[in-house]
Amino acid sequence: MRTHDRHVFMCVGPRCTENGVQAQAVFEHMGREIDAHPDLCVKRTRTHCMVACRNEGPIVVVYPEGVWYRRVDEAAAGRIVAEHLIGGAEVSDLIFHRIGEGDTIVADHDIT
Template identity: 30%
Template structure:
């Protein structure tokens, strides 16, 4: 068995929708649209598939007040974002170049 991760990058977008307003909810901040956008962009770049990049939806990642949040594994780098340009920057810099996007890191 290999110690190498199955995916080069496994990206999780919290898409949790909290019905009460006790805490912020990533799902109410456009997270599902952002996840769909990232998945489409990765596919357009030809980076999807086994051994490459996987973009997934996630339930609550428990960083609600810092959200919306996305986490990139195997590095375990946490980001927040506002719009698709932030998602593009995470893809272009972190996924493609291996650079941490400090201005979005949480």
């Protein structure tokens, strides 16, 4: 196992995308994005349903920050890698939950 200071968990379904096919593709894309930066100390783990997406998956969780992202497609995965994992700035428009704070409301249509 490579040395890491962050751990990214990503749900690959089967409920968030049809049979988890699209979610698995996003997981693999995120892996390529992370691997493109060999100095980035991030471990990535696929999970099955985290029962939190409420039809807003796939879900990505970044620890130790405890930030939960929703609706993660390839573009969002790229932003999470570039902005959060590399740049240190959370991608606030994708966050729906934080450890210790509960669900985060970002817009009227968001999860409450």
